[in-house]
Amino acid sequence: MAGLATSIENQIKKLRERGMVLDIEEDKIIEILLDIGYYRLGFYWHPFEIDADHNFAEGTKLSTVIDLYYLDVDLRYLLIKYINRLELNFRTNLIYWASMRYDPNAIWYTDPTIMEQEYLKDIKSHYNKNFKKKNIQISKHHAKYPDDRYAPCWKTFEYYTFGSIVKVYEHIIDQDVRKEICLQYAIKKPERLQNFLDTLVFVRNSCAHSGVIFDLHIDEGVSGVPGVKFNNDYSHSLDSAIKALLYLMDNISSNRKNELEKKLVKLLDKFADNGVIKDIVEKKLGYHYDN
Known part of the structure; x- marks a missing residue:
């Protein structure tokens, strides 16, 4: 047993x-x-x-273990707040730039000339009767326009998870559209933005499901963040994901980026006098206390 x-x-x-x-x-x-x-x-x-x-x-000491636990809890709450801010911004950019390119096709996300087949094969199972029924604006749309098979992307995507939104971006065929969107974050290659987003979807989901964050391992690893060095050159830790988030936030709002940095420092500085947790924070999160 x-x-x-x-x-x-x-x-x-x-x-x-x-x-x-x-x-x-x-x-x-x-x-x-x-x-x-x-x-x-x-x-x-x-x-x-x-x-x-x-x-x-x-x-x-058990008290040290409990302190580490609550550090993790506070870190989760902090990160999910700013990842949600990124999610909203990215959804808006995806809707705007793709809709401008494919106007007047408001349901471009269902078009086989625009989206890869790998994505389209899941549309019917996702956009089903239950999806229409449980999401009020989608339900209202189909009540008003009974002949419409799908609602416009700006209505539909409001009910998509962050991961689902990122998958839409991933499967747009036209690389020029993907580039237009990634340039909004001062990133030239769609693959790099895709990597950042996939990473932060993983972190967001870990936070939402109360996963262990301080010791998080990111299998794929984070692509290099322009002008930023990862802790111990290791791209698979939470440290690298946080740096990717800060980079993206800086291109959304420098105030929000600075706010996140200050809150991270404030949180981690609580343990400046706790040698055991201080050591874990430095090794796992790459945060170095002033000696």
Whole structure:
């Protein structure tokens, strides 16, 4: 059997046996374990494990693990706010530039001369009766125009996820349209913008589903950000994704970009006096504290 359920009392006992310093009152520990969960907290005490038996480095405190957990929570909330800002801007640019090019075809996203077949084969399954029914403006459109098979892109895309919007961009056949859009972000090659967007969709989804962010691994890796150096030249970490986000935000609103930077600094500076978390932040996020 892969594993057995363990009582809260045994969970606490196991942590103590593995060398965790339980520097929090037991009632609070019970509350934490019932709230967050033993397994989930394991992602946050993993950096402190020293062997295959999951023993902890000497002096590892439960309070430090909890601090790391809440750093991750705050980081998720912060990033999703600004990624949502990017999502709105990108949706607007996609709708505007593509619609201007293909005017008066308001449903260009369904046109086989405009979109790749790989994308079009999924349209019917996505844009179905349920989609029309649950999205009020789409429902109203089809009630008013019963002969229309699809609603205009500016109505339809309001109900697309960030990932779905990025897939539309990915599958536009005309590279000149894709270039026009990526130039709005001071990027010359559509492939680079595509990489940034795919990365940030992944980060956004991880944030939305309460994924572990501080230790996030991005399989594809982030394309080079103009004028920016990644932490340890490693393009697969959250650090590289944040730098891609900052670059895009700077081309949307320098004020929003500066705002995000300041909030990141404020968040990470909370741990300037916590040597253990400070070390994790520097290694994982590439943020270096002033000594």
